[in-house]
Amino acid sequence: MSNFLFLFRGGDAARTNQTPEEMQEHMQKWGAWMGGLKEKGQLVDGLPLAKEGNVVKKGGEVITDGPFAEGTEVVGGYLIVTANDQKGAVEISRGCPIFEHGGNVEVRQIMSMDM
Amino acid sequence: MTETKKQVENLFRYEYGKIIGVLINKFGPSNLERIEDAVQDALLKAMQVWGYKNLPDNPTSWLYRVATNNLIDVLRRDKKILLKGDDTTILTENHVRIPEIVLESAISDSQLKMIFACCHPSLSVDYQIILSLKLIGGFGNGEIAKALLKKEDSVAKSYTRAKRQLKSNITTLDIPIEIGLQSRLSIVLRVIYLLFSEGYASSTGSEIIKRDICLEAIRLALLLSENEYCNRPNVNALLALMCFHTSRFDARVNENGELVDLEHQDRTKYDNDLIAIGIEHLEKASKAVLEPSNYHLEAAVSYYHCIAKTFELTNWNSILNLYNLQLKRQYSPVVELNRIVPYYKVNGAKKAMGKLLEFESSTYFKVSVLYYAIKAELLLRLGSKEETLGALKAAIDLTENEMEQKHFLKKMVELRKVMLDDQ
Numbered sequence: 233m234s235n236f237l238f239l240f241r242g243g244d245a246a247r248t249n250q251t252p253e254e255m256q257e258h259m260q261k262w263g264a265w266m267g268g269l270k271e272k273g274q275l276v277d278g279l280p281l282a283k284e285g286n287v288v289k290k291g292g293e294v295i296t297d298g299p300f301a302e303g304t305e306v307v308g309g310y311l312i313v314t315a316n317d318q319k320g321a322v323e324i325s326r327g328c329p330i331f332e333h334g335g336n337v338e339v340r341q342i343m344s345m346d347m
Numbered sequence: 348m349t350e351t352k353k354q355v356e357n358l359f360r361y362e363y364g365k366i367i368g369v370l371i372n373k374f375g376p377s378n379l380e381r382i383e384d385a386v387q388d389a390l391l392k393a394m395q396v397w398g399y400k401n402l403p404d405n406p407t408s409w410l411y412r413v414a415t416n417n418l419i420d421v422l423r424r425d426k427k428i429l430l431k432g433d434d435t436t437i438l439t440e441n442h443v444r445i446p447e448i449v450l451e452s453a454i455s456d457s458q459l460k461m462i463f464a465c466c467h468p469s470l471s472v473d474y475q476i477i478l479s480l481k482l483i484g485g486f487g488n489g490e491i492a493k494a495l496l497k498k499e500d501s502v503a504k505s506y507t508r509a510k511r512q513l514k515s516n517i518t519t520l521d522i523p524i525e526i527g528l529q530s531r532l533s534i535v536l537r538v539i540y541l542l543f544s545e546g547y548a549s550s551t552g553s554e555i556i557k558r559d560i561c562l563e564a565i566r567l568a569l570l571l572s573e574n575e576y577c578n579r580p581n582v583n584a585l586l587a588l589m590c591f592h593t594s595r596f597d598a599r600v601n602e603n604g605e606l607v608d609l610e611h612q613d614r615t616k617y618d619n620d621l622i623a624i625g626i627e628h629l630e631k632a633s634k635a636v637l638e639p640s641n642y643h644l645e646a647a648v649s650y651y652h653c654i655a656k657t658f659e660l661t662n663w664n665s666i667l668n669l670y671n672l673q674l675k676r677q678y679s680p681v682v683e684l685n686r687i688v689p690y691y692k693v694n695g696a697k698k699a700m701g702k703l704l705e706f707e708s709s710t711y712f713k714v715s716v717l718y719y720a721i722k723a724e725l726l727l728r729l730g731s732k733e734e735t736l737g738a739l740k741a742a743i744d745l746t747e748n749e750m751e752q753k754h755f756l757k758k759m760v761e762l763r764k765v766m767l768d769d770q
Contacts, residue, residue, distance in 0.1 A: 247391055251487025255394045256359035262398025280395040309395065329398075 235276055235342040236321035238311040240328070243335030261329040269313060274324060278311030308335070312342065357559070359390055362407060363485035364461075365454045366414050371482075372457035372520045374418065376464070379514055381421050382414075389414035408450055458483065459570055459577070460520035463531060466538040469516045474509035475538045476545065481506055484563045486556075494556045495545055528576055535571070536585050536642070539564050543589050558596060565589050572628075583632035584642035590625030591649035594618040606754040610658040622653045644673045663692035680711040687721055696728035716746045723758070732766055 250258070269275040283306075287296045299306050315321040318341055325337045363386055370382045389410050403409040465478040480486045488506065492499040523531045546560030568586045571577040598616040601607050629646055636643070648669050655661035670686035673679075683706060691699030703722060706712055719742035726735040736759060743755045 247394070248387070250391075251490060252359035252363040252390055252485045253357070253487060253490065255390050256357075259359075259394040259398045262394075266399060279399055309399070 233314050233316060234344060236313050236315055236318075236324075237338075237340045237342050238278070238313060238321075238325055238328075239307050239338040239340070240309045240311070240330050241305050241307055241336050241338065243308065243330050243333030244306070246333035258329060258332070261332075265327050265329055266311075268327070269324065274313045274315065276312040276314055278309065280309035281307060358406060359393075360485035360559075362410050363390060364483045365407065365458065366411050367482055367485075368457035368461040369411065369450075369453050370414065370418060371464075372453070372460055374422075375519060376514050376517050378418070378422070379510055381418060381425075385418035385421060386410075386414045388417050405447060407454070408447055411450060455570065455573070457520065459574055460522055462535055462567055462570065463522055464513065464517050464520050466531075466535040467513070467517055468531070468534050470509065470512055472538070472541065473505060474512060476542055477502065477506050478509050478513060479538060479542060479567070480560070480563070483567065484560070486560075486563075490556050494560055522574075522576070524576060529579075532571070532577060532579065533581070536568075536581060539567050540585060540642070542567075543592075547592055554600070558593075561589065561593050561596070565593065580632045580634065580636045581640040581642050583628040584640055584646050587625045587627075587629035587632055588642055588646035588649055590621045590628065591646060591653045594621035594625065594653055600750075604750075605757065606750045608754070609652065612658075614656070617653060625650065625653070639672075641673060641676070644669050644676075661692070663689045667693050678711075680706075680709075680713065681717075683711070684715070684717055684721065687725075691725060691728075696725050700725045700729060714745070716742050716751065719745065720755070723755075727762070732762060735762060 247255075247258075266275060266278070284297075285299050287299065288294070289296075313321060313324055315324055318339070321339050321341070325339050328337050330337060366386050366389070367382060370386065371379065374382060392413055393406070393410060397403075397406075461483050462479070465482060466475045470478070477491065480491055481488075486494075488502045489499050491497070492502045495502075522528075543561055543564035546557045546564060548557075565586065568582060568589065571582045572586060594617050595612065597618070598612040598614065599607055607613075625646070629650060632643060632646070639647075648666050651662045651666050651669075667686065667689040670682060670689060673682050674686065687699055687702050687706070690702055703718075703725060719738045723735050723738035723742065726732075726738055739755045739759045739762075743752050743759075746752055746755070
């Protein structure tokens with residue numbers, strides 16, 4: 233078993249035009265999906281990230297506002313799940329509600345120290 | 348899990364209306380668009396954060412805090428601080444903290460003011476309805492379009508125009524006190540009644556959203572009834588009327604999605620709790636009333652339909668009297684046409700046919716679906732099967748409502764079968 237990092241990107245454009253009712257529906261899908269992962273013991277941790285932020289370069293000489301300009305690729309949140317292997321982790325990500333909004337999930341194995 | 352889900356049904360929509368109201372009350376209608384954006388962003392944030400974790404203990408104050416902070420940020424950025432007096436202090440505070448009890452009363456107070464603002468007499472009826480649905484009810488353009496059978500972009504366009512008018516006509520939210528309250532209140536009631544009728548009308552619009560619109564209309568009237576100045580007999584009469592109608596919601600359409608008329612409704616499907624609430628309000632409405640309003644009379648008719656064990660056992664005499672009273676108060680061709688149904692139940696099909704012919708030759712007569720529906724029923728009772736088919740056909744040609752078309756078509760098919768069996 234290994235831990236995997238899910239990075240959620242994009243989907244913002246589709247979200248801003250939602251009605252309150254649709255937002256609630258979408259939220260409940262996330263809740264249901266994560267609730268399912270939790271029940272199966274696959275969920276380790278995870279939280280959404282704030283929209284604002286900085287990118288710091290060259291030892292602080294260059295500090296730019298916001299993560300990236302291109303809205304579609306901004307990381308909106310992360311999740312850590314456990315799975316047997318990369319394939320299993322990808323399988324878990326398939327149920328993610330972010331796809332409804334045209335977003336994507338980057339699935340990366342978290343390296344273990346005792347390999 | 349299912350328990351919390353149930354608790355939060357329509358939560359976002361309700362919260363949207365609540366917080367919009369409090370913020371417009373505080374920052375003024377001139378900031379309407381900024382407020383809408385701020386609340387939208389707060390809900391968006393809630394959607395993202397609450398999806399990961401459980402709901403906060405008090406979602407309202409969470410959303411209120413986030414929305415207010417969003418709004419303050421925007422106002423600071425825009426440097427368009429259009430606030431008066433003490434309210435400017437809010438812009439210098441970093442965090443908005445408001446005790447829950449204060450928030451609760453601020454919500455009901457501002458919701459009431461929003462009703463009067465959205466139903467302001469300077470706005471057209473269409474605008475009053477769309478503003479109420481959007482700003483108090485939290486409905487989306489698409490939902491409104493589906494419920495009212497309109498195009499989504501035409502709803503969006505008229506909403507933009509309605510907002511512009513609201514902003515130019517109404518600068519602060521107020522409840523007219525004492526003088527002028529009654530006339531303003533009667534306009535508000537008419538808008539709520541229209542809102543309810545839009546929701547209740549049986550059409551191809553989405554049933555779920557339509558029911559939500561009916562419940563929203565009831566909620567608004569309840570808000571009025573909870574205010575000491577607005578708790579008038581006609582408010583309670585309207586509430587009773589809406590409760591009685593809504594109690595029959597499930598019985599109006601059968602499992603195949605077909606329209607079921609009053610005569611053939613499964614009365615065990617009536618919502619007895621709502622009927623009881625309706626009776627409560629009808630009793631309140633009857634206290635200290637010198638002259639009953641139309642809402643009183645319509646509520647009473649609906650009451651007799653709700654409590655009747657069967658269609659035949661309905662108290663048709665009382666219903667006929669109520670229609671007579673209504674006509675005496677104010678003549679309306681629709682009421683006269685509707686009156687023919689109880690008149691027929693009391694006096695028989697032959698006499699009723701006489702009334703229908705009388706109506707036909709009056710100057711008020713206009714061909715309508717209801718007219719042909721009643722005519723078909725009377726002709727059938729009088730044994731004129733061929734002519735009944737003709738009337739049903741005319742009703743089908745006239746209605747644009749698919750459910751009604753199917754309903755009349757079904758009647759035609761059944762009648763043809765009977766006619767074939769007779770041969």
